[in-house]
Amino acid sequence: MSKIKNFITNHFNITAFILFAVLIFSLYGTSISFDFSYYDDDVLILARQDYLSFSNIKNIFSNTVFGEGMDKFCRPVLNLTFLCEKYLYGIKPFGYHLTNVIIHLFSVFSIYLFLSLLYDKKKILIFCLLFACHPAIVQAVAWVPGRNDSLLTLFLCLSFYFFIKYIDTNKTGCLFGYLICFVLSLFTKETAIFIPVFYFLLMLYKKKETKRIVVCATIWILIAAAYLLYRKYVLSYQPYSLTFKELLNNFIKAFPTTTKYVANIFFPIKLSVFPSMLKIDYLLSIASVLVFVLFFLKFKLQNLKFVLFGFIWFFLFLFPTFLVTNYQPYDHRIYLPLIGALIIVLEFLKEYNEINFKKFISLVLCVLLCFSAITVFYENKFKNKEVFWLTALEMSPESDIPHSMIGRFLYENGFYKEAEKQYLKAISIKEYSKHYGNLAGVYAKMGDIDKAEEMLLKSLSLSTDNPDTYYNLALIYKYKGNKEKAREMKDKYINIFKRTNKVSKMYDIDSEE
Secondary structure, three states: OHHHHHHHHHHOOHHHHHHHHHHHHHHHHHHHHOOOOOOOHHHHOHHHOOOOOHHHHHHHHHOOOOOOOOOOOOOHHHHHHHHHHHHHHOOOHHHHHHHHHHHHHHHHHHHHHHHHOOOOHHHHHHHHHHHHOOHHHHHHHHOHHHHHHHHHHHHHHHHHHHHHHHHHHOOHHHHHHHHHHHHHHHOOOHHHHHHHHHHHHHHHHOOOOHHHHHHHHHHHHHHHHHHHHHHHHHOOOOOOOOOHHHHHHHHHHHHHHHHHHHHHHHOOOOOOOOOOOOOOOHHHHHHHHHHHHHHHHHOOOOOHHHHHHHHHHHHHOOHHHHHOOOOOOOHHHHOOOHHHHHHHHHHHHOOOOOOOHHHHHHHHHHHHHHHHHHHHHHHHHHOOHHHHHHHHHHHOOOOHHHHHHHHHHHHHOOOHHHHHHHHHHHHHHOOOHHHHHHHHHHHHHOOOHHHHHHHHHHHHHHOOOOHHHHHHHHHHHHHOOOHHHHHHHHHHHHHHHHHHOOOOOOOOOOOOO
């Protein structure tokens, strides 16, 4: 007990934690009553209650986060949080939203711990309060699957906290602390692979001896290599991997959205629950850049190295997301990179002692109130699936997915003609296998089996990896009395599950039901 007490005394600032808790629960307390948005949370939680089991831990670690198709995300920690919540809350959304708020709280506190080793604690407290209510990170708190970025930040900042403690004190406990948090970061999100770059920079800035740097770097390389081998094993079932040229093309297409994230640092006013690549406000981006220029002109810079550290942090933790195929510039992806912007601003204020403290506090309070107001307004866009997707459709009418999701809700409520229009609109924007599959369901409900079959075959021509397409074709062929074709579709359906180590919802084609 004495060791635990000493640990809390040495590493836990209760005053700062209470301030963060009061602010965060004041802002996000209402989100605990929110429903699911039916954007990934329905797939990851509601449809996977059997999958989320302690007896299925092996598959959680050996599958990608969605466990299907060309999903490239190896994030078992996210699924493990859903697994634990399944036993605590079942499918009651309040528990999942409560967890998001708690993760955000501890994430902000971990940022405070990390930065308090580098800067004045009073300034850190103020800027962490601003971070806690920043509107651009609402999606990471109010949208259940968005927690992956706050989880990553939590583990990553704790790893830096213990790493700095280790290189300053050489304590074994801090060594294990930062290595464990580093590994947890890797299992949370692939972006964590860049953490050793910043470990290395911190050791250089603190002028540690070459021998120690080499020993630490060897450990990082071994851990990163083991993780990459693990990732290769998880993705081994996929017949196709992205080439360097495709990754480069993805990066080039997504790169302009850097301006969106830069704009959101100081002017988070154009946010979207479902953002579009087409909507980039360069004027706000220029305004944000001008704010940084003002810092250069106003404040005397003492340490250019840490300003560069902050810039590298912002861009290096942001850019890996640009490699994703069909990239969407979600606002919450700025959660971790935003710390880089904090470091830059804090570096300018580090040695400036002439600042009028009262004016500074007044300015901070004004920004805090503005950010809080935007946050409270924006978080309500995640209230439930209807509000979420109607907002998405309003903000991004040029995107196919909001039309498809509105079509789904119309279908579920029996408005088949209206659902058909939305799916056809989605297809007119982008021909996507699942849109045709969903439209097939509409025609089946309307009694047009031939049209449903036509849509499923069209879906199959666009993607041969969707098991539901084969399953539904098997049902149609069974209905038409073509048992040979029905068995063929059934076999293809089962083979996909065998290849991906998933559990099939077995369909007995020979039954007379």
